[in-house]
Amino acid sequence: MSDDPDHGHHHPRPDSEVALRARALEALLVSKGLVSTDAVDAIIELYERDVGPKNGARVVARAWTDPAYRERLLADGTKAIAELGFGGAEADDLVAVANTATVHNVVVCTLCSCYPWAVLGLPPVWYKSLPYRARMVAEPRAVLRELGLELPDEVEVRVWDSSAEVRYLVVPMRPAGTDGLSEDALAALVTRDCMIGTGVPPTPGPAT
Amino acid sequence: MDGIHDLGGMHGFGAVVTPGGEAPYHQPWEPRVFALHVLTGLERLGAGPGGRATREQMDPASYLEASYYERWLWSAEQGLLRKGTIAPGEVEAMMERLAAGEPEPRRSDPDQAARAVARLREVVPLQPAERTRFASGQRVRVRRMRPAGHTRCPRYVRGAVGVVEHVRGADPLPDLATYGEDAPPEPVYAVAFRSDELWGPGEEPTWTVMLDLWESYLEEAV
Numbered sequence: 451m452s453d454d455p456d457h458g459h460h461h462p463r464p465d466s467e468v469a470l471r472a473r474a475l476e477a478l479l480v481s482k483g484l485v486s487t488d489a490v491d492a493i494i495e496l497y498e499r500d501v502g503p504k505n506g507a508r509v510v511a512r513a514w515t516d517p518a519y520r521e522r523l524l525a526d527g528t529k530a531i532a533e534l535g536f537g538g539a540e541a542d543d544l545v546a547v548a549n550t551a552t553v554h555n556v557v558v559c560t561l562c563s564c565y566p567w568a569v570l571g572l573p574p575v576w577y578k579s580l581p582y583r584a585r586m587v588a589e590p591r592a593v594l595r596e597l598g599l600e601l602p603d604e605v606e607v608r609v610w611d612s613s614a615e616v617r618y619l620v621v622p623m624r625p626a627g628t629d630g631l632s633e634d635a636l637a638a639l640v641t642r643d644c645m646i647g648t649g650v651p652p653t654p655g656p657a658t
Numbered sequence: 659m660d661g662i663h664d665l666g667g668m669h670g671f672g673a674v675v676t677p678g679g680e681a682p683y684h685q686p687w688e689p690r691v692f693a694l695h696v697l698t699g700l701e702r703l704g705a706g707p708g709g710r711a712t713r714e715q716m717d718p719a720s721y722l723e724a725s726y727y728e729r730w731l732w733s734a735e736q737g738l739l740r741k742g743t744i745a746p747g748e749v750e751a752m753m754e755r756l757a758a759g760e761p762e763p764r765r766s767d768p769d770q771a772a773r774a775v776a777r778l779r780e781v782v783p784l785q786p787a788e789r790t791r792f793a794s795g796q797r798v799r800v801r802r803m804r805p806a807g808h809t810r811c812p813r814y815v816r817g818a819v820g821v822v823e824h825v826r827g828a829d830p831l832p833d834l835a836t837y838g839e840d841a842p843p844e845p846v847y848a849v850a851f852r853s854d855e856l857w858g859p860g861e862e863p864t865w866t867v868m869l870d871l872w873e874s875y876l877e878e879a880v
Contacts, residue, residue: 486767560666
């Protein structure tokens with residue numbers, strides 16, 4: 451840590467001042483010729499356009515429709531997502547954990563904000579928030595209830611605190627009444643929260 | 659270090675669901691700070707421990723007050739200052755110029771953009787573990803410790819007994835490797851802890867907390 455008090459401690463600032471500081475740091479590195487504006491844009495675009503929960507949803511939908519793929523996914527997540535063209539930063543060691551009728555998995559990072567970028571993109575604000583990080587390991591059902599998920603008492607909750615290098619992808623249970631659905635239609639049921647473990651896919655209503 | 663970032667089990671932070679909490683960002687500057695931080699890492703423009711270990715060194719009051727990407731902005735600056743890529747005062751001087759209406763400089767470097775995206779798509783898995791002290795199914799106790807530097811062993815699990823479920827692979831101990839110190843790869847274990855072992859009896863039906871822990875953090879449970 452710097453000994454300079456200006457750098458070791460700072461006070462809360464209005465967002466406009468932080469925004470100005472952020473712009474200034476980018477401008478400084480650009481003016482020094484070290485960083486290019488288009489490289490910054492390319493990284494933002496990568497996670498806004500190409501890498502997001504749609505990737506994870508395709509993985510889950512494939513696991514629902516192809517038992518052999520599901521087995522490969524649960525045995526080696528990194529290799530299995532590579533089959534669908536996914537992989538990269540924050541998923542170098544991906545472990546897929548499957549929900550069952552008796553086990554519900556949910557992921558948190560108490561020390562930081564670790565999250566499987568390559569299959570889920572960047573985490574929502576609440577995942578990185580102090581209350582989620584503080585509470586999920588210590589009162590998971592209360593947190594899940596806040597996020598809209600009520601689980602039967604007999605289901606074992608397994609909370610994965612992803613504080614090392616492994617990143618976790620929750621494979622939700624395939625909802626009842628989805629037998630005739632295509633892989634694409636199934637993927638549309640798989641939300642980001644289902645793959646964090648704070649949600650479950652909706653059961654489609656009867657056709658009207 | 660036993661800092662404010664080590665939040666597992668703490669009370670008082672309130673509700674998880676807050677307005678605007680569903681998006682990855684609140685403000686337009688936040689994705690730019692994210693990308694800038696990633697880029698300074700990929701292009702080796704910073705020095706010293708990485709962003710994560712740096713953010714852990716924020717003083718606790720500032721850590722709590724700062725927004726998520728404000729912490730990232732801070733850690734990016736610290737790394738750049740340590741390397742001498744930027745000098746003290748330069749960011750503030752640029753802030754004044756921008757505030758006075760000077761336009762932001764732009765620079766194009768398609769090679770840098772392509773390099774960054776390629777690096778973010780690279781996969782670098784853990785090495786396989788060779789000599790393991792513990793086996794799946796074995797009971798282990800997390801060592802009591804109070805490390806002054808970066809660690810991946812949260813406070814809430816220290817002293818607790820759990821059961822090894824898997825050997826994840828081998829990885830240098832972050833407590834040393836973060837600082838560039840010599841750390842041979844060592845086994846990392848997925849260890850299961852019962853909630854009553856961690857927290858005592860509670861209101862909720864017993865649950866399981868899973869943690870990936872380096873061998874150095876563990877000892878045999880007797």
